[in-house]
Amino acid sequence: MLTFVVFVVGLVLVGGLLFLGAALLLGRGExxxxxxxxxxxxxxxxxxxxxxxxxxxxxxxxxxxxxxxxxxxxxxxxxxxxxxxxxxxxxxxxxxxxxxxxxxxxxxxxxxx
Structure with missing residues (x-):
C-alpha cells in the first residue's frame, strides 16, 4: 500500500513539474x-x-x-x-x-x- 501511495505522489509530482515546465516554455496563451x-x-x-x-x-x-x-x-x-x-x-x-x-x-x- 505504501508503494502505491509513493507511486501516485511521484506521478503527481512529475506531472506537475512537466506541466510547469511546459507552461514556462510555451507561455500561458498571451x-x-x-x-x-x-x-x-x-x-x-x-x-x-x-x-x-x-x-x-x-x-x-x-x-x-x-x-x-x-x-x-x-x-x-x-x-x-x-x-x-x-x-x-x-x-x-x-x-x-x-x-x-x-x-x-x-x-x-x-x-x-
Missing part, C-alpha cells in the same frame, strides 16, 4: 503585441509593381513560438492593397482604351519605322 508597421523587416517595393519574385523573396521572421502572426497579417494586407491598386489601374486603362477612337488605337498598334 497574444503577442501588434507589429510596428513602420518598422517591419518585410517590405514590398514602392517604386514598381510587385512581382511574384518579390513575394517569393519575402522572409517573415520566426519567433520562439513560430511566425509573428501580426506581421504575416500586415504583409497580406499590404499585398492585397497592392493588388487592389493594380486592379483599379488596369480597369482605368481598359476604360481609357475603350473610350479612345478606333483610329487612335490603330495608330498605337501599328509598328513605327
Amino acid at each position: 497574444t503577442q503585441p501588434p507589429a510596428e508597421l513602420d518598422r517591419s523587416p518585410v517590405e514590398l517595393p514602392d517604386d514598381r509593381p510587385v512581382t511574384g519574385d518579390d513575394v517569393r523573396a519575402l522572409q517573415v521572421s520566426v519567433t520562439v513560438r513560430g511566425y509573428r502572426m501580426t506581421e504575416v497579417d500586415w504583409l497580406l494586407d499590404q499585398l492585397a492593397q497592392t493588388i487592389d491598386e493594380r486592379d483599379v489601374e488596369i480597369a482605368r486603362l481598359r476604360a481609357d482604351l475603350e473610350a479612345s477612337p478606333p483610329s487612335v488605337v490603330a495608330e498605337e498598334e501599328s509598328p513605327r519605322a
